[in-house]
Amino acid sequence: MSGANDLYDPKQVAALSDDALAAGVEAARQAFDSAADLEALHQAHTAHIGDRSPLALANREIGALPPAAKADAGRRVNAARSEVRQAHAQRLVVLESERDARVLVEETVDVTLPSDRRPLGARHPLTTIQERVADVFVAMGYQVAEGPEIESEWFNFDALNIGVDHPARSMMDTFWVQRPDAGSESGSADSGLVLRTHTSPVQARTMLGQQPPIYVICPGKVFRTDELDATHTPVFHQVEGLVVDEGITMAHLKGTLDHFASAMFGPGIGTRLRPSYFPFTEPSAEMDLICFVCRGDSVGNPDRPCRTCGSEGWIEWGGCGMVNPRVLQAAGIDSQRYSGFAFGIGIERTMMFRNNAADMRDMVEGDVRFTAAFGMEA
Incomplete structure (x- = not known):
């Protein structure tokens, strides 16, 4: 019985291809950039970084590869996921700054206005x-x-x-x-x-x-x-x-x-x-x-x-x-x-x-x- 001719004979897993990983990273970037507030960014985080995200599912497919191919696939998947997390962190900083600036404007109190509270008494x-x-x-x-x-x-x-x-x-x-x-x-x-x-x-x-x-x-x-x-x-x-x-x-x-x-x-x-x-x-x-x-x-x-x-x-x-x-x-x-x-x-x-x-x-x-x-x- 003859054996395999090549030690590196990976299975064809489409989710682990370079094009699929690049597409996942780009989709995540667009979702983060289009998030108008922190709630939308949280939803985008779940969709592109969560357990059911495309990159998370691709990471699971590494187990189907032969031993010699797992290291290369793992490196490429980790690099893609790192890019997505970095893009999320950058957008998070921007949205939090916008929120803080908005709160300062919306919740400003004019301390010179007369108070509408009438105290019932005071301690002698x-x-x-x-x-x-x-x-x-x-x-x-x-x-x-x-x-x-x-x-x-x-x-x-x-x-x-x-x-x-x-x-x-x-x-x-x-x-x-x-x-x-x-x-x-x-x-x-x-x-x-x-x-x-x-x-x-x-x-x-x-x-x-x-x-x-x-x-x-x-x-x-x-x-x-x-x-x-x-x-x-x-x-x-x-x-x-x-x-x-x-x-x-x-x-x-x-x-x-x-x-x-x-x-x-x-x-x-x-x-x-x-x-x-x-x-x-x-x-x-x-x-x-x-x-x-x-x-x-x-x-x-x-x-x-x-x-x-x-x-x-x-x-x-x-x-x-x-x-x-x-x-x-x-x-x-x-x-x-x-x-x-x-x-x-x-x-x-x-x-x-x-x-x-x-x-x-x-x-x-x-x-x-x-x-x-x-x-x-x-």
């Missing part, structure tokens, strides 16, 4: 500042304490060493809900009810409810019989801090206030303490902020006057001091073993300092145009 900046204060002290390990706004006279005055003859008990300062001589439902006339004049009653309640160490802040709403004007309001907000522990000194108070001031007004804002008097602290002090506008540079410098601090270099911020031993004793805490400090600031005053809000009436009138200007703090 006093609420934002209270939460910011709470975050500062919670980060230092403090707890946030709350108490009732209608308070017992004993908690509001007596527990804080405010005597019966103190002017704060008069009708000029206090909103009375129930006078002491009116008695209560149980017939007791020992203590009346007031709208709390400060948040210090929460401190008294905290000391009665837990043993030292105590580290709390007490934010909340307070009430006094003031006329509403640019700098006063009968309903305002305070935040008070209380620390009771062994070995607490004025140095701890000063360091806490300096950190608090820096957190609220920026680095480099320190505090100073001026001797003062409060019934529930001894010694007591008024705390001043270094002016956050001039940083004290306006003092004695007529060339750089400062309206914020009146060229004094300091701005009054609140009151503070070491907790009076009588207050500790009234709460059942051993004043020989424990000491503490307390401080109180006005939230409205803090907002006026931080945001240059000149008129306190703007804070209570509920005008959304005032509150929306402050935005949202992180």
